[in-house]
Amino acid sequence: MYAFKKKSIDESISELEKWQSTFDISWLLILKVANQTLATGDQMIATQERLPNVTEGLISQSHPKPEADRAVFLRPDGIDMSTASLITFCEARHFTKGSESLILDSLTCSSTSKISRSLVVKDVKSLAQKLYAHQDPGYGLFxxxxxxxxxxxxxxxxxxxxxxxxxxxxYLLEPRSMRKMLLRxxxxxxxxxVVxxxxxxxxxxxxxxLLDFVxxxxxxxxxxxxxxIEKDYLAAYLVGFQKFRKDGGMTSLLGSSDWPQMLYCHPKRYGQRPEDAYIMQHDIYSxxxxxxxxxxWESLVRYGESGQLVPSQLIKDYLPSSGMGSIESLKQHLVMLARTRLPRRIGSKYAEIxxxxxTCLDDGNADFGDESEFLDADGVLVGVRYIEKLR
Known part of the structure; x- marks a missing residue:
């Protein structure tokens, strides 16, 4: 038993040591800066000569060429939504037709403002184009x-x-929500x-x-x-684009006081009128x-017998609704769990990440305390600096 556990721990250490190389996309962000600032004349030609050929495809994915303005909107009769399968604890659905397997991720725009609607259409179209160019090189996106x-x-x-x-x-089968896997x-x-x-x-x-969205x-x-099915492991993919928008785009400054949503929100984004507009770092907190x-490997949210959402024992005393907690005390409790529970479970490196x-937005954070270090005109260097801190 000891030998088995030691082997598992050694494998985890090896995976964590590879975290930088597998997680590090800062060089993609740097290429994006190069593409934006060196896009003229001989300077661009010289830059392209220095960059490996593989970068061309990566840059083009974040900035599709005009010909990528293809027919983004599909014929509605091509997919019968009513036959799509529900995915437990996930708003997305799974649709199969012959050998084709699809994930259907829906969002709604209820605004009556023509400007708001046009911006939503523009963002949806832009995201679809960029993820159409995406070739799934292991970035957790379909x-x-x-x-x-x-x-x-x-x-x-x-x-x-x-x-x-x-x-x-x-080569990927049986889509299940992470919530379901954690609960069971x-x-x-x-x-x-796990790593x-x-x-x-x-x-x-x-x-x-990198694609300029939050x-x-x-x-x-x-x-x-x-x-x-080929490598016999679980692959994680991000969906749930119901609230996405262009980074730096129009924001309504609307938050949520619903505790399950609040659990994943930074304290300054809590409530119906949050203090701060949404920025990339709020995604990092989530x-x-x-x-x-x-x-x-434990869910902080559970489902009661009648389907109502209830907090797990780990957090129930720290919610504002408990009468003893607050949104800030909940955040501090999550940090405490990371410090005390994670190291012995999966290692100190993962816990530090x-x-x-x-704490990425904490004023007293040793890594991120000076907000001015992370401000630049296009937000790209913010991403580079942030990833450097995760090394």
Whole structure:
């Protein structure tokens, strides 16, 4: 038994040592800066000569060429939504047609403002184009086949409904939500597989930011785990784009006081009128909460007998609704769990990464205390500096 555990721990240590090389997409961000600032004349030619050929495809994925403005919107009769299978504890659905496997991820725009609607259409189209160019090089995101668009009317209000259609690689089967896996304690085969799941989620979030979007809904319900039939491990993919928007785009400054959503929100984003506009670092905080659950392999949210959401024993006394806790005390408790529970479960390196995510906006944080260090015109260097801190 000792030999088996030691082997598992050694594998996890090896995986953590590879974290930098597998998670590090800072060089992609640097290439993005180069593409933006050296895009003229001889300077661009010289830059292209210095960059490996492989970078051309990576740069083009984040900035598709004009010909990528293909027919993004699909024919509605091509996919019968009513035959799609529900995925437990996830808003996305699974659709199969012959040998084709698709994930259907829907979002709704209820705004009556023409400006708001046009911005949503623009963002949906842009995301679909960029993820269409995406070749799934291991960044935890599906390739987008296109978008279904339809107009509906609900309670005398016109609504725009979009469904992002994602292609599932043929070597991935049985999409299940991470929430379901955590609740049923269906543990991966080894600690190294747990680390890999955390890595893939971190890379997916970083790649979304590389594409100039914020996700705004990172939680276990927005993460799918699929079985890789060739390598026999669980692969993590990020979905749940119901609230995404262009980074730096229009924000309504609307938050949520619903505790399950609040659990994954930074304290300054809590409540119906949050203090701060949503920025990329708020996604990083949500990522930290998810990485904590992954490392512990324990859900912080449970479902009661009648289907109501209830907090787990780990956090129930720290919620504002408990009468004893507050949104800030909950955050501090999550940091404490990362410090005390994660090291003996999965190692100190993983625990440090989780704590870094949870405290990324803290004024007194040794790594991120000086906010001016992370400010630049396009936000790209913010990403580079942040990833450097995660090494």
């Amino acid at each position: 390739k987008c086949k296109g978008v279904l668009k339809r107009d509906t009317r609900d309670q005398n209000e016109d609504q725009l409904n979009f469904t992002l259609v994602f292609k599932v690689p043929r 304690a269906e543990c991966p085969n080894s600690l190294s597989e 890999r799941i955390g890595q893939e989620l971190a890379k997916a979030v970083s790649y979304i930011h 996700h705004k809904k990172i939680c276990p319900e927005s993460i799918l785990l699929l079985r890789h 990522l930290g909460v998810c990485l904590l659950e992954i490392g512990l 989780v704590e870094t995510c949870l």
